Amino acid sequence: MSVVGFDVGFQSCYVAVARSGGIETVANEYSDRCTPSFVSFGQHNRSIGTAAKNQVVTNCKNTVQAFKRFHGRAFTDPYVQGAKPTLAYELAQMPHGTTGVKVMYMEEERVFSIEQVTGMLLTKLKETAEAALKKPVVDCVISVPSYFTDGERRSLMDASQIAGLNCLRLINDTTAVALAYGIYKQDLPNPEEKARTVVFVDLGHCGYQVSVCAFNKGKVKVLASAFDPGLGGKDFDDVLVKNFIEEFTKKYKLDVQSNARARVRLSQECEKLKKLMSANSSDLPLNVECFMNGVDVSSKLNRGKFEELSAGLLAKVEGPLRSVMEQAKLKKEDIYAVELVGGATRIPAVKERISKFFGKELSTTLNADEAVARGCALQCAILSPAFKVREFSISDVVPYPISLKWSSNGAEEGLGCSDCEVFPKNHAAPFSKVLTFYRKEPFSLDAYYNNPKELPYPDPTIGQFLVQKVVPQSSGESAKVKVKVRVNVHGVFSVSSASLVEVVKSTDGEEPMETDPATKEDDTKMQVDQGEQKPQGDAQKESADKKSDSEDMETSEEGKEKKTDQPPSSKKAKVKTKTVDLPIQNSLHWQLPNDMLNAFVENEGKMIMQDKLEKERNDAKNFVEEYVYDMRDRLHGALEKFVTEEERDSFTLKLEDTENWLYEDGEDQQKQVYIDKLAELKKVGQPIMERYQESEERPKAFEKLGKLLQQYMKIVEQYKMKEEKYDHLEEADISKVDKKVNETMIWMNSKMNQQSKQSLTQKPVVTVKEIEAKTKELLDICSPIVTKPKPKVELPKEEEKAEENGPVNGQQAGEAQPGNPQKASAAQPGAESATDGKPEMDLD
Numbered sequence: 001m002s003v004v005g006f007d008v009g010f011q012s013c014y015v016a017v018a019r020s021g022g023i024e025t026v027a028n029e030y031s032d033r034c035t036p037s038f039v040s041f042g043q044h045n046r047s048i049g050t051a052a053k054n055q056v057v058t059n060c061k062n063t064v065q066a067f068k069r070f071h072g073r074a075f076t077d078p079y080v081q082g083a084k085p086t087l088a089y090e091l092a093q094m095p096h097g098t099t100g101v102k103v104m105y106m107e108e109e110r111v112f113s114i115e116q117v118t119g120m121l122l123t124k125l126k127e128t129a130e131a132a133l134k135k136p137v138v139d140c141v142i143s144v145p146s147y148f149t150d151g152e153r154r155s156l157m158d159a160s161q162i163a164g165l166n167c168l169r170l171i172n173d174t175t176a177v178a179l180a181y182g183i184y185k186q187d188l189p190n191p192e193e194k195a196r197t198v199v200f201v202d203l204g205h206c207g208y209q210v211s212v213c214a215f216n217k218g219k220v221k222v223l224a225s226a227f228d229p230g231l232g233g234k235d236f237d238d239v240l241v242k243n244f245i246e247e248f249t250k251k252y253k254l255d256v257q258s259n260a261r262a263r264v265r266l267s268q269e270c271e272k273l274k275k276l277m278s279a280n281s282s283d284l285p286l287n288v289e290c291f292m293n294g295v296d297v298s299s300k301l302n303r304g305k306f307e308e309l310s311a312g313l314l315a316k317v318e319g320p321l322r323s324v325m326e327q328a329k330l331k332k333e334d335i336y337a338v339e340l341v342g343g344a345t346r347i348p349a350v351k352e353r354i355s356k357f358f359g360k361e362l363s364t365t366l367n368a369d370e371a372v373a374r375g376c377a378l379q380c381a382i383l384s385p386a387f388k389v390r391e392f393s394i395s396d397v398v399p400y401p402i403s404l405k406w407s408s409n410g411a412e413e414g415l416g417c418s419d420c421e422v423f424p425k426n427h428a429a430p431f432s433k434v435l436t437f438y439r440k441e442p443f444s445l446d447a448y449y450n451n452p453k454e455l456p457y458p459d460p461t462i463g464q465f466l467v468q469k470v471v472p473q474s475s476g477e478s479a480k481v482k483v484k485v486r487v488n489v490h491g492v493f494s495v496s497s498a499s500l501v502e503v504v505k506s507t508d509g510e511e512p513m514e515t516d517p518a519t520k521e522d523d524t525k526m527q528v529d530q531g532e533q534k535p536q537g538d539a540q541k542e543s544a545d546k547k548s549d550s551e552d553m554e555t556s557e558e559g560k561e562k563k564t565d566q567p568p569s570s571k572k573a574k575v576k577t578k579t580v581d582l583p584i585q586n587s588l589h590w591q592l593p594n595d596m597l598n599a600f601v602e603n604e605g606k607m608i609m610q611d612k613l614e615k616e617r618n619d620a621k622n623f624v625e626e627y628v629y630d631m632r633d634r635l636h637g638a639l640e641k642f643v644t645e646e647e648r649d650s651f652t653l654k655l656e657d658t659e660n661w662l663y664e665d666g667e668d669q670q671k672q673v674y675i676d677k678l679a680e681l682k683k684v685g686q687p688i689m690e691r692y693q694e695s696e697e698r699p700k701a702f703e704k705l706g707k708l709l710q711q712y713m714k715i716v717e718q719y720k721m722k723e724e725k726y727d728h729l730e731e732a733d734i735s736k737v738d739k740k741v742n743e744t745m746i747w748m749n750s751k752m753n754q755q756s757k758q759s760l761t762q763k764p765v766v767t768v769k770e771i772e773a774k775t776k777e778l779l780d781i782c783s784p785i786v787t788k789p790k791p792k793v794e795l796p797k798e799e800e801k802a803e804e805n806g807p808v809n810g811q812q813a814g815e816a817q818p819g820n821p822q823k824a825s826a827a828q829p830g831a832e833s834a835t836d837g838k839p840e841m842d843l844d
């Protein structure tokens with residue numbers, strides 16, 4: 001099972017994986033741990049990540065970036081309309097009202113939804129993780145900004161499905177950072193002690209997030225969170241861009257706003273300048289060659305001037321800090337540490353304001369860029385059964401207050417529309433509650449955010465949930481309907497279940513009505529979904545239980561209905577109840593329909609296949625180009641002696657013709673055309689290469705054969721000298737060896753003489769393969785004869801008793817040489833078992 005965490009940022013992404021050695025941030029094919037959030041569309045394929053960013057100037061209208069904030073937003077959203085003029089690519093409206101991008105892909109105009117574009121980026125991150133882990137990746141945890149609404153989170157979940165990922169959890173950025181911070185701490189207070197309070201400040205490229213977290217041993221609880229989606233590193237870049245556009249308009253009379261490519265280049269240079277100013281306070285130059293209309297532009301800026309230009313943005317830094325402290329009802333003295341993450345926290349003026357607000361030194365113990373991805377991977381490891389992780393529970397919060405609205409049956413009850421806040425701001429999450437309604441027919445619940453001013457966009461709708469198949473009791477009274485609502489681990493609101501409680505009267509004699517206090521309490525209290533709490537540990541489950549027990553559900557008019565519908569307490573027939581599950585029809589705001597989602601998944605598969613085919617086509621083309629350059633150099637270098645002048649001139653001309661073809665008619669051909677062209681060139685070049693390779697390897701092969709012949713000739717000579725070592729061999733066998741050695745010697749000398757007379761430009765007389773075959777033939781015949789072991793010699797019967805006192809004449813199998821008692825002891829059975837077992841041997 002894969003354990004992977006994805007930090008999908010506005011400008012760049014990071015991938016962290018869990019291995020036996022711990023959590024590791026992995027690098028992409030460019031050996032860079034940072035993958036840009038760019039997708040570029042071309043005539044034949046897509047480019048994603050670094051390859052797409054490299055095309056942002058040359059293919060700016062079809063290179064999509066800065067698309068993360070368009071998730072879950074209508075095309076008519078003020079933010080979307082405000083962003084359109086600043087983008088080099090074109091936005092378009094999707095059929096269901098959301099935002100899409102219009103690009104040229106495969107030489108035709110296409111519109112892709114934001115979910116599809118993010119799905120493409122996740123596909124690239126998935127490939128990076130698979131390359132690092134050497135196995136398929138399905139399960140993962142993905143980070144989201146804490147200010148993302150229900151619609152934005154659902155949109156990102158759809159994108160993960162398009163990429164073929166099973167997202168185990170959408171985790172807030174600051175919560176992931178808190179997990180990465182706390183899980184390694186060994187000195188956290190015990191659960192019964194006062195918690196350690198840490199503030200996490202995350203200022204990224206697009207958003208500003210602050211959260212206050214309370215740490216105890218084995219758990220972290222988010223107390224409050226605040227954010228400003230309109231403050232990030234991008235906004236500081238925009239200040240610089242605006243400044244230089246005004247300057248260049250006056251100085252060079254250039255209309256930069258009308259040229260998308262010029263704006264993109266200026267944005268890139270301003271981002272570099274901003275990073276340099278974070279480390280240097282002196283004047284720094286900004287130069288762009290051929291900026292626009294062939295004009296070179298130049299300017300300079302220093303940190304002091306930059307801070308003046310950014311004064312309005314810097315003033316917004318303290319707002320979320322003050323807000324989060326007020327929400328958590330904490331004083332500055334209660335804060336143990338302030339941890340900074342996010343690339344934009346490196347701006348000195350930002351750090352200065354945060355430090356001044358808390359009145360303490362800021363902590364940068366975490367990797368500012370990779371902390372979120374590492375936290376995601378840790379959360380995935382906690383949820384995965386494949387890894388054993390230190391127990392650490394996480395309790396997050398609901399970023400915006402959520403309310404339910406429903407229509408009462410006015411004709412029957414005289415009541416109009418009513419609503420109820422089910423999850424207030426900073427309520428613990430994940431969390432479930434049970435609401436009780438009295439209804440005679442199906443009814444709908446409308447979920448919405450009840451404080452639209454806090455939302456990043458004006459539409460507060462979450463969705464509508466229709467509870468179906470509600471029927472009155474047999475007596476005609478309203479039936480009791482229990483509805484379970486929850487905010488799950490992704491931070492997404494849903495009506496998870498509904499059930500009808502039917503009252504069945506027994507025929508037994510009348511007796512006082514039985515009421516189960518526990519059941520009655522359950523009907524009127526918020527209940528924790530125990531199943532939801534299990535993955536986060538027992539500590540969170542206990543805190544959630546306490547929370548549920550301390551809050552009564554207030555349903556305003558619904559509560560009145562309940563009281564009026566209750567029968568008077570008197571002696572009644574014995575009552576039994578049974579529960580029937582009710583179907584719920586969901587109508588979620590901006591949720592992709594299933595058929596559209598399936599179509600997007602299928603389309604993504606086709607595009608992945610097209611990318612693969614295009615890669616293979618480009619590889620085939622590159623092989624031809626590489627062969628042309630390689631052979632042209634070698635013909636006047638290492639291969640010069642192995643080709644005639646006429647052949648060299650002819651082949652060189654053919655190589656030049658192929659090179660010209662590659663950059664003209666052969667620029668855009670099918671894969672098979674390149675394969676055939678390479679085969680055509682190799683038909684001429686391969687014989688030359690073979691002559692060269694044979695010339696290099698032939699002396700080594702002859703030398704090996706010669707050494708073997710000398711070895712066998714020496715053994716034959718020793719046999720003829722009647723040496724004891726070979727006196728057990730048969731004379732006929734030795735004669736066979738001698739004959740084979742002489743035949744091979746004659747063959748080798750003959751071939752060597754013929755080859756020495758042969759020109760290097762001609763086909764070799766003998767090949768390395770033939771020499772190796774001759775060597776193998778000699779070994780197969782001679783080796784079994786010369787390596788034949790001596791026969792065993794048995795002890796005479798009368799000398800068996802003398803065996804205990806030492807070796808006798810002749811040797812037994814496995815016995816040591818006479819006069820060497822050490823070797824004799826080593827050959828004993830005990831010693832054999834010790835060496836044969838090899839318990840300490842490392843064979844790897």
